[in-house]
Amino acid sequence: MARPNMKPIVLLFLKLLLIGLSAPQLIAGDETQKFVYSGFASANLTLDGTASVTPSGLLELTNGTVMSMGHAFHPAPLRLRDSPNGSIQSFSASFVFGIISIYDVSSHGLTMLVAPSKDLSKAMPVQYLGLFNGLNNGNTTNHIFAVELDTWQNAEFGDIDYNHVGVDINGLSSEKSHTAGFFHDQNGTFENLTLGSQEAMQVWVDYDREKTQIDVTMAPLNMTTKPKRPIVSARYNLSAVLKDVAYIGFSSSTGTIKTQHYVLGWSFAMNGPAPVINLSMLPKLPRDHPKGRRSWVLDIVLPVGTAVVLLSLGAIAFLLVRRHFRYAEVRDNWEVEFGPHRFSYKDLYHATGGFEDKNLLGVGGFGRVYKGVLQKSRLKIAVKRVSHDSKQGMKEFIAEIVSIGRLQNRNLVPLLGYCRRKGELLLVYEYMPNGSLDKYLHGKEDNTILSWAQRFQVIKGIASGLLYLHEEWEKVVVHRDIKASNVLLDNEMNGRLGDFGLARLYDHGIDPDYTCGWHHRLPSSRAGTQRKCHSSY
The missing domain is CATH 2.60.120.200 (Jelly Rolls)
Structure with a gap:
């Protein structure tokens, strides 16, 4: 009589054993760990x-x-x-x-x-x-x-x-x-x-x-x-x-x-x-870029005869030679190491409309600042044109511009890169559409007055940027020139700290009194008298 009564228990045990063996063994010691x-x-x-x-x-x-x-x-x-x-x-x-x-x-x-x-x-x-x-x-x-x-x-x-x-x-x-x-x-x-x-x-x-x-x-x-x-x-x-x-x-x-x-x-x-x-x-990637469209100019030019083509090629050759001299830049072999931090003068020229006065944002002791839009990426930029008449220290200066360009914080004005042409150096920044803070504090921006909430937001942002400069980046950066005119406002009225012209850079744990920083290396006509490097606008 005991044998028939044990049969349901044995069957239940076998079912539980089969269920346990069929479960995924993701940390088992065998050689079958896998997923897809x-x-x-x-x-x-x-x-x-x-x-x-x-x-x-x-x-x-x-x-x-x-x-x-x-x-x-x-x-x-x-x-x-x-x-x-x-x-x-x-x-x-x-x-x-x-x-x-x-x-x-x-x-x-x-x-x-x-x-x-x-x-x-x-x-x-x-x-x-x-x-x-x-x-x-x-x-x-x-x-x-x-x-x-x-x-x-x-x-x-x-x-x-x-x-x-x-x-x-x-x-x-x-x-x-x-x-x-x-x-x-x-x-x-x-x-x-x-x-x-x-x-x-x-x-x-x-x-x-x-x-x-x-x-x-x-x-x-x-x-x-x-x-x-x-x-x-x-x-x-x-x-x-x-x-x-x-x-x-x-x-x-x-x-x-x-x-x-x-x-x-x-x-x-x-x-x-x-x-x-x-x-x-597999799911499909989203597509957010427009399809190319044929130009009506192409449809007209294709049937044109050989004579017109030759004339066009001659005109193009003439324009290319002329453009080469217009956009000529100064390039040294050592600049290859700085790679994508260098912009072409041609791109900056077209972005700013040929540095037209209508795109002028301001004029300072170290040059003029123009707003512009890069044609390919549609990225809004600000370009500062700094004059220089000396090659001494240029390599070190640009190396440190690239170093500062690595600063990544939402409360700092990003330095995107540079360009050299004849007697000037061009510095490229991200464009801040709402200008500098002093225009709002002193009523120079269409009588716009910042609310206390906006002011507190700007203060917190600049404090966060200073914390990053002093403690969170790989080097310690001391700004030394914090004032309303050096605080720029983005499209959401967030404060961003700019103008690192008087800043000093030194290693963590080093006494700043024994660190010369980078500011003494600006190869400009004013570097000898003021020993200042203006690396933001």
Whole structure:
């Protein structure tokens, strides 16, 4: 009689055992740890910052907000070692991404990372890509491995260009990096890919525990197979970096340029190739750029005869020669290292309407300031023309202009770059549409009076900017000339500190009395008498 009564209990036990065995084993010690997301519409990810999943299933890491960051992690941890004292196991990952910017350039990039925790709240945006900050960048205690897709060249990290892929260990100075692109399997030639092209691309990351080798490969989405040759190959033993249990995910950040970073699909596997992402199921990237339209001039010119074409070519040649002399610049070989911080005089000339008086914002002791709009990006700028008649100290001066250009804080007037032409130096800033604070305080701006709430907002903003200059940046910057005329107001009436002409720069922990700063190096006719460098408007 006991045998029939035991049968239902045995069957119930077997059912519970089968249910337990069929559940996902994401931290098991076997070799089957893997997952695949072909879109994220129903994904249970851990998100923070600006990261979110759109209704169409896109993982949006940054949403276009300037100087922001976002993180997304697979929720379950991964056990990376098969024994307590064992080495990190081999793993492979693949993901499809896209970067969209409202301008021709984007900032700053995204990473796929493996970290001991999902908490990156102490990280900073802009050049730190939402991974590190100015204090912990490069520390071995971070225990972070990342592959960066970087669309901004930062000299402080030794970036090779503004469009590269890098392997990062505990910091943003890449162990190895390469310009974004892929090698053709047939002939081995390299083809460049632009990360911010608004097109989807696929990346593969592979770690081999036996060879202690990291390989990164990428390709456009229309390629049917993974290229055989990776663009980055780095020998590094991740057993000395990663913890036994870690989390895998993405980080991203923006600077002053509105940029959106997306992930469309993602897969991962331990001790085997990453599962294939179903490309047909991926959501589409948003399209926000207008389609080109044929010019009616082209339709008329095409039927014109050979004689007219020859005359046109002659006229064009004449104009090009004339334009060459009009836009001639001063360039030295050493300026190559400053890369994208240099603007062409032609672009600045057209942006300001030929430096017409109607675009004149003001006149100071060190030059005139003009407003303008860059033709390609439609970015509003302010251009200061500073006269100089000496080559002495020019290299050092421009090097420090580029250094100050790396300051990234919403309460500082951004210095975007420079240009040199004949006897003048042109400094390029972000345009502040509401002018300087003194015009409002002293009733010079159409009798507009600031409310106490607006005044308090300006005070808080400038205080935040000073905190960044004194304590949060990699160097200590002492402004030394804070006054209403040096506080500019953006389109939302937020205060931004400008005019670093009397500022001093020195290392943290150094007595400023023994630091000369950069202000004595201005190569202008007035530098010898006033020893001042005017680097903001």
